Amino acid sequence: MAGLFITMEGPDGSGKSTQIALLKQYLEKKGYETVLSREPGGTAISEKIRDVILDRENAEMGYRTEALLYAAARAQLVEEVILPALDAGKAVICDRFVDSSAVYQGIGRSLGIEEVYRINEYAIRGIMPDVTFLLDLDAAEGLRRKRNQAELDRMESESQAFHEAVAEGYRMLARKYPDRIKRIDGSASIAEIHEQIIRELP
Ligand code: ADP
Ligand code: TYD
Numbered sequence: 001m002a003g004l005f006i007t008m009e010g011p012d013g014s015g016k017s018t019q020i021a022l023l024k025q026y027l028e029k030k031g032y033e034t035v036l037s038r039e040p041g042g043t044a045i046s047e048k049i050r051d052v053i054l055d056r057e058n059a060e061m062g063y064r065t066e067a068l069l070y071a072a073a074r075a076q077l078v079e080e081v082i083l084p085a086l087d088a089g090k091a092v093i094c095d096r097f098v099d100s101s102a103v104y105q106g107i108g109r110s111l112g113i114e115e116v117y118r119i120n121e122y123a124i125r126g127i128m129p130d131v132t133f134l135l136d137l138d139a140a141e142g143l144r145r146k147r148n149q150a151e152l153d154r155m156e157s158e159s160q161a162f163h164e165a166v167a168e169g170y171r172m173l174a175r176k177y178p179d180r181i182k183r184i185d186g187s188a189s190i191a192e193i194h195e196q197i198i199r200e201l202p
Contacts (some may be wrong), residue, residue, distance in 0.1 A: 002012050002089040003024060003085060003086035003087070003088070003089050003090050003091060003092060004032065004086075004090075004092070004094045004130055004202070005086055005092050005127065005128075005129045005130050005131040006023070006089075006091065006092065006094070006129060006130065006131055006132075006133070006201075007080065007094045007095075007096065007097040007099070007131075007132045007133070008020055008023075008093065008094070008095055008096070008132075008133050008135065009092075009096060009097070009100060009132055009133065009135070009142075009170060009181075010134055010135030010136065010137060010142070010170065010186055011105075011135075011137055011139050011142040011163060011166055011167045011170070012139075012143060012155070012156050012163070013137070013141070013142030013144070013145035013146035014135035014136070014137040014142045014186040015135050015137070015145075015186055015193065016095050016096070017095060018189075018190055019036075019133070019135065019193055019194060019197060020036060020093050020095055022190070022194045022197075023093055023102070023194070023197060023198075024036060024093060026194075026198060027091045027093075028196050032058070032090065032091040033088075033089075033090045033091070034035065034090065034091045034092075034093065035085040035090050035091070035092045035093070035131075036092075036093050036094075036095075036119075037077060037078065037081055037082070037083065037092065037094045038076070038094070038095035039051055039070075039074060039094060039095060039096040039097060039100065039171050039185075040054075040069075040070055040095065040096075041072065041073065041077075042073075042077045042094075043076050043077055043080045043081060045073075045076045045080075046073035046074075046077050048074045049069050049073040049076075050070055050073060050074075050081055051068050052069060053057055053066060053070065053073075053154070053155075054153040054154050054155060055153075055154060056153065056154045057156065059138050059153060059154075061154075063105065063109040063110075063111055064110065064111070066105060067101060067105040067111055067116060067119060068119065070101050071101065071119055071120050071122070071123040072123070072194065074097070074098065074101075074120065074123045074124060075123035075124070076124075076167060078123065078124050078127055080091070080125040082094070082127060083127065086127070089125075094129075097129060097132070098117065098120045098124055098128075099122055099132060099170075099173055101116050102116050102117055102169075102173060103166050103169035103170050103173060104155065104166055106169070107165055107166065107168075107169035107172075108158070108162050108163075108165050108166050108202065109170070111142065113169075113173075115184075117192040120176060127178070127200060129180065130180075130202050131180060131182060131200065131201065132177075132180055132181045132182070132200050133181075133184055133197055133200070134170050134171075134173075134174050134181055134182065134183045134184065134187050135171065135184055135185050135186035135193065136167070136184065137167070137169040137186030137187055138167065138187070139160070139163035139164045139166065140160065140163070140164075142167075143156065143162070143163060144185075166171050170188075171183065178199075180198045182197075184196050184197065
């Protein structure tokens with residue numbers, strides 16, 4: 001596998017989509033054919049699963065069901081998009097990946113990080129990012145940014161405490177995997193964050 005697999009992580013509203021668009025331009029200038037994807041979603045099937053997960057009417061969804069649905073959406077994305085693109089030598093930039101499940105389901109929902117990675121091993125078949133950028137932003141600030149954009153979905157409507165646990169969970173993950181996960185101050189300017197991401201590319 002000769003491609004480059006990059007994931008962007010961080011709380012809701014931390015600037016992931018913004019940075020992914022800039023990184024794509026940069027990589028294409030460098031000659032990489034670049035594929036963008038988002039989670040949950042990125043394939044027709046995964047987008048349908050996304051609708052089920054994020055529908056605010058699904059208030060009774062169990063946490064294990066939620067974790068398995070994220071993993072199922074991810075399995076389809078790996079099989080249909082990520083693996084073929086990496087095999088073809090392309091760069092893949094994914095808006096969220098398995099670390100989101102580790103933090104939101106493992107910590108936010110208290111299912112346990114190890115348990116969540118374990119159920120995801122089956123879905124991702126050993127495919128892990130070459131580098132992961134964590135846009136570290138205060139949870140409340142991220143949601144403030146989001147609220148300006150659209151109505152909040154089922155996950156975004158979770159409590160302030162949930163989102164703070166998520167933001168802290170990400171910092172913990174970055175300390176645990178310092179070689180792979182690069183923490184970046186998400187409150188810096190868009191241009192500053194972009195520069196730092198480029199400096200940290202493998
Ligand atoms: P995410 O994909 O992580 O949810 P977005 O990239 O959609 O985040 O950004 C959420 C909102 O915050 C958008 O309105 C975007 O323009 C704005 N934004 C992104 N990066 C920054 C930044 N560094 N400083 C201030 N606002 C930002
Ligand atoms: P999305 O709306 O695409 O992210 P953002 O709001 O940052 O643009 O993500 C959907 C929600 O799903 C988001 O609140 C994070 C959550 N999520 C999980 O709980 N577990 C996961 O494995 C993934 C990929 C996302």
